[in-house]
Amino acid sequence: xxxxxxxxxxxxxxxxxxxxxxxxxxxxxxxxxxxxxxxxxxxxxxxxxxxxxxxxxxxxxxxxxxxxxxxxxxxxxxxxxxxxxxxxxxxxxxxxxxxxxxxxxxxxxxxxxxxxxxxxxxxxxxxxxxxxxxxxxxxxxxxxxxxxxxxxxxxxxxxxxxxxxxxxxxxxxxxxxxxxxxxxxxxxxxxxxxxxxxxxxxxxxxxxxxxxxxxxxxxxxxxxxxxxxxxxxxxxxxxxxxxxxxxxxxxxxxxxxxxxxxxxxxxxxxxxxxxxxxxxxxxxxxxxxxxxxxxxxxxxxxxxxxxxxxxxxxxxxxxxxxxxxxxxxx
Amino acid sequence: xxxxxxxxxxxxxxxxxxxxxxxxxxxxxxxxxxxxxxxxxxxxxxxxxxxxxxxxxxxxxxxxxxxxxxxxxxxxxxxxxxxxxxxxxxxxxxxxxxxxxxxxxxxxxxxxxxxxxxxxxxxxxxxxxxxxxxxxxxxxxxxxxxxxxxxxxxxxxxxxxxxxxxxxxxxxxxxxxxxxxxxxxxxxxxxxxxxxxxxxxxxxxxxxxxxxxxxxxxxxxxxxxxxxxxxxxxxxxxxxxxxxxxxxxxxxxxxxxxxxxxxxxxxxxxxxxxxxxxxxxxxxxxxxxxxxxxxxxxxxxxxxxxxxxxxxxxxxxxxxxxxxxx
Numbered sequence: 291x292x293x294x295x296x297x298x299x300x301x302x303x304x305x306x307x308x309x310x311x312x313x314x315x316x317x318x319x320x321x322x323x324x325x326x327x328x329x330x331x332x333x334x335x336x337x338x339x340x341x342x343x344x345x346x347x348x349x350x351x352x353x354x355x356x357x358x359x360x361x362x363x364x365x366x367x368x369x370x371x372x373x374x375x376x377x378x379x380x381x382x383x384x385x386x387x388x389x390x391x392x393x394x395x396x397x398x399x400x401x402x403x404x405x406x407x408x409x410x411x412x413x414x415x416x417x418x419x420x421x422x423x424x425x426x427x428x429x430x431x432x433x434x435x436x437x438x439x440x441x442x443x444x445x446x447x448x449x450x451x452x453x454x455x456x457x458x459x460x461x462x463x464x465x466x467x468x469x470x471x472x473x474x475x476x477x478x479x480x481x482x483x484x485x486x487x488x489x490x491x492x493x494x495x496x497x498x499x500x501x502x503x504x505x506x507x508x509x510x511x512x513x514x515x516x517x518x519x520x521x522x523x524x525x526x527x528x529x530x531x532x533x534x535x536x537x538x539x540x541x542x543x544x545x546x547x548x549x550x551x552x553x554x555x556x557x558x559x560x561x562x563x564x565x566x567x568x569x570x571x572x573x574x575x576x577x578x579x580x581x582x583x584x585x586x587x588x589x590x591x592x593x594x595x596x597x598x599x600x601x602x603x604x605x606x607x608x609x610x611x612x613x614x615x616x617x618x619x620x
Numbered sequence: 621x622x623x624x625x626x627x628x629x630x631x632x633x634x635x636x637x638x639x640x641x642x643x644x645x646x647x648x649x650x651x652x653x654x655x656x657x658x659x660x661x662x663x664x665x666x667x668x669x670x671x672x673x674x675x676x677x678x679x680x681x682x683x684x685x686x687x688x689x690x691x692x693x694x695x696x697x698x699x700x701x702x703x704x705x706x707x708x709x710x711x712x713x714x715x716x717x718x719x720x721x722x723x724x725x726x727x728x729x730x731x732x733x734x735x736x737x738x739x740x741x742x743x744x745x746x747x748x749x750x751x752x753x754x755x756x757x758x759x760x761x762x763x764x765x766x767x768x769x770x771x772x773x774x775x776x777x778x779x780x781x782x783x784x785x786x787x788x789x790x791x792x793x794x795x796x797x798x799x800x801x802x803x804x805x806x807x808x809x810x811x812x813x814x815x816x817x818x819x820x821x822x823x824x825x826x827x828x829x830x831x832x833x834x835x836x837x838x839x840x841x842x843x844x845x846x847x848x849x850x851x852x853x854x855x856x857x858x859x860x861x862x863x864x865x866x867x868x869x870x871x872x873x874x875x876x877x878x879x880x881x882x883x884x885x886x887x888x889x890x891x892x893x894x895x896x897x898x899x900x901x902x903x904x905x906x907x908x909x910x911x912x913x914x915x916x917x918x919x920x921x922x923x924x925x926x927x928x929x930x931x932x933x934x935x936x937x938x939x940x941x942x943x944x945x946x
């Protein structure tokens with residue numbers, strides 16, 4: 291390994307992760323709609339079909355239940371499938387195969403079965419005006435399903451390492467990418483690397499406020515933190531990376547230190563992951579907090595089409611900044 | 621598996637023995653349930669034994685099956701141990717799943733039994749996935765996917781059949797038409813006569829099978845399995861059969877007549893086969909009585925094993941959710 295770094299897009303980082311795992315383990319295969327010659331709806335799987343052939347990278351009919359259900363069956367029988375579901379919204383169609391099948395097998399069958407299945411899907415989309423059926427962030431739904439891991443792709447660096455670990459995991463993993471992050475670029479290490487599931491990362495250190503942020507909200511939060519630093523407000527930004535299991539310890543440690551917390555996540559606030567993160571922090575850092583944890587997310591409203599409407603519903607940097615500035619005694 | 625197929629007569633006698641074991645197991649489960657010895661609820665396979673036994677006797681140990689909520693017969697026919705099955709029904713630690721599954725989720729992945737399943741229609745996509753594993757490894761294994769005709773109204777069954785057809789997966793879809801989807805007659809749930817056309821629309825051969833005759837099921841399954849092993853893709857078998865008991869134990873079955881049940885019982889898979897074998901001089905009535913006695917004794921042992929086993933330690937309720945601790 292050269293030990294160097296290269297500027298890489300999110301799209302290429304995910305493609306590299308898939309290629310490396312396909313090379314490493316012949317039980318890995320990539321399956322989904324338009325993932326073969328078409329290279330995936332977002333171009334993530336480009337070139338993989340040509341390189342690995344029809345047995346390792348192949349298209350299916352438009353059948354989300356069969357994609358995820360067959361992946362669960364393949365995982366039970368010695369394969370390590372990586373399924374692509376084009377939009378998180380479409381996971382509604384395949385929720386059965388996760389919540390009643392893949393997630394339960396190991397437990398229900400007495401603890402011997404393994405289900406090494408990864409489902410990659412795509413949160414977000416309001417920035418592309420994808421409208422209400424192609425814009426939701428739905429990782430929160432799966433956090434309530436025992437037996438499945440829930441992992442988020444937020445930074446280019448982390449997404450590659452986490453996806454490789456997800457594929458190697460013997461448990462079913464729901465891996466949520468974000469539509470508006472595919473073109474983002476960053477320096478990532480050359481060659482193969484993995485990152486542990488279940489560990490949060492402090493993306494920026496600060497003293498006055500902790501912002502726990504996911505996916506696009508993480509990038510907004512880092513921008514806001516940079517600009518607030520000019521006003522003398524020191525913001526720590528933490529990326530949970532894995533939502534289940536959640537690295538509560540790292541979040542709480544930061545919250546105790548800063549005493550003020552904002553959670554920014556593009557899901558609905560009502561019964562959403564942001565509210566769950568807030569509860570866990572309040573439970574364990576209560577006496578260190580200056581105020582209740584503030585949750586920035588989507589109201590109980592579908593994501594609309596027209597740009598001004600979409601901007602009104604989905605939080606942006608201003609909403610995160612407002613939430614921070616509303617905290618007491620800053 | 622022994623080398624080469626057994627003489628037909630030997631095989632049929634083994635099939636009879638297996639059907640009798642399933643019948644005795646299920647009859648005892650019914651009694652145990654009636655006596656409140658089993659938690660939860662159970663769905664019995666009595667009347668349909670020829671399908672599970674006929675189909676599973678046409679595959680090898682290393683082949684796979686997916687099953688249903690009415691899965692005891694499939695499990696026994698796939699060679700699962702009835703001690704551990706019965707213990708699971710009792711909710712005991714020694715059960716197949718340590719008391720976590722009960723009747724509806726018994727599985728033994730090492731034996732290729734990919735699980736009974738409480739979700740109607742859930743098996744076929746799993747079977748397609750097993751077929752995918754087989755195809756990727758270039759093996760000549762197959763997966764049988766049992767499901768009731770009620771599941772023919774479930775979307776995921778159609779997705780799975782289409783996917784298996786498109787990818788030539790080595791899956792045999794075994795539809796058991798027992799006349800009722802839960803508590804409603806099949807003809808009120810499907811606007812077609814029979815289910816053979818469901819194979820045509822997914823480009824796979826389909827065959828109408830007498831599900832009350834283990835020989836017919838065995839022959840049809842053998843043809844479909846051979847196609848699958850040869851890489852010619854999936855098939856659909858529609859086995860016409862009948863569920864003697866209700867949808868679940870305790871179902872008052874007000875939706876059908878005693879006459880209808882009796883009409884089907886005249887075609888009982890065990891009685892008719894016995895009569896044929898006796899007439900052919902393959903065995904005498906006393907042989908069948910002795911098979912029945914052996915089966916009862918075997919089931920007695922299973923019940924004793926289950927009763928004597930310990931209930932699971934409540935602490936184990938939290939074990940086995942994940943393969944890896946994070």
